[in-house]
Amino acid sequence: MKVVFSLAATFFIVAFQAAGGSADAGKAVYDQKCKACHAADGAGNPGMAKMLKVTIKHLGSQEVQAKPDAELKKSVTDGIGKMKPVAGVSAKQVDDVVAYVRTLKK
Numbered sequence: 575m576k577v578v579f580s581l582a583a584t585f586f587i588v589a590f591q592a593a594g595g596s597a598d599a600g601k602a603v604y605d606q607k608c609k610a611c612h613a614a615d616g617a618g619n620p621g622m623a624k625m626l627k628v629t630i631k632h633l634g635s636q637e638v639q640a641k642p643d644a645e646l647k648k649s650v651t652d653g654i655g656k657m658k659p660v661a662g663v664s665a666k667q668v669d670d671v672v673a674y675v676r677t678l679k680k
């Protein structure tokens with residue numbers, strides 16, 4: 575079941591790839607650099623939120639999705655609120671991960 579879903583998701587992502595980054599490549603970046611805090615589906619890791627004493631918004635929420643790409647990229651490269659800048663990601667990887675975050679839209 576999970577495999578079928580991943581395959582379907584992959585086709586969806588490939589078909590609707592954003593012009594800038596590659597959501598496919600972005601998933602790998604997300605899994606490595608974001609998932610620990612933001613959870614696989616973007617809902618946010620409650621343990622991390624508690625530790626940082628902050629509410630982590632769902633990355634797929636309308637509020638976050640309404641932000642332009644440039645602002646999402648800035649959150650990653652410069653940090654936002656309690657989130658520190660994410661280290662060790664290239665400009666291309668930031669483009670890719672933002673394209674992936676777009677796929678988390680609820």
Ligand code: HEC
Nearest residue numbers: 607608611628630631638646649650654655656657660671
């Ligand atoms: C160490 C934990 C941590 C990691 C790693 C992390 N984040 Fe965050 N992120 C947070 C926290 C906590 C917030 C909420 C900050 C606040 O509101 O003070 C946040 C907020 C955000 C926001 C802003 C959401 C809003 O409120 O509008 C975006 C976008 C985001 N993160 C994307 C990412 C992406 C993409 C990655 C991976 C490249 C990533 N984050 C990695 C902890 C993390």
